[in-house]
Amino acid sequence: MPASLPVELNRGRLHAIEAPVEFTSDGSFYVDLSNHGEGVHVHLHLDDALSRVARLEESNVFVAGDTTSRVDIVVDDRPSAPVTGRLQMSTGYGAETTNVDVTVEPTEEQTRTVAVDESLSKPKPKEPQQSGVARTLSSLPGPDALPFLVFVLLAVAIAVAAVVFVGGDSPAVLIGLGVVLGGAVAALVYSIR
DSSP: OOEEEEEEESSSSTTOEEOOSEEEESSOEEEEEEEOSSOEEEEEEEOHHHHTTEEESOSEEEEOTTOEEEEEEEEOSOOSSOEEEEEEEEEGGGTEEEEEEEEEOOOOOOOOOOOOOGGGGSOOOOOOOOOHHHHHHHHSOOGGGHHHHHHHHHHHHHHHHHHHHHOTTOHHHHHHHHHHHHHHHHHHHHHHO
């Protein structure tokens, strides 16, 4: 949250300005103008030194009676060393003037580091090339697929037994055998994936 520079207006008499002599901030801040009397115009001005690192959002402000107004002072350029300058405030068209020595301090930037494991700098070892037989064996279904394979072989055995006992002359038996064998091949291909 930005720092606040408190300024009291009209607290003892008309156009009176009460502000601290010095103010320090490490970035943007705002002037908090508290008016204790009649409405008043306030003019704010940054000197050359302060203008190099900061800017006023508004330089002429009307502060209604018994209200508080806020004027932002934006620090655009973070200095590498402290910068001190003057903020001048005046009321009553220059009849009352006060100066505040403002110092903008450099902020300590937090360095963000990421821990890198040394193993990331080493190349991954290459996987050895597999022979055709090894690739075929690794693509075969594992032990979880054994009940499925037994079921497929049993279906093929029943289909072949039906052809032997009923006879291979009937077109219906041959179509049935083709369907069972096609299903068995499809099931084996599916289980290999």
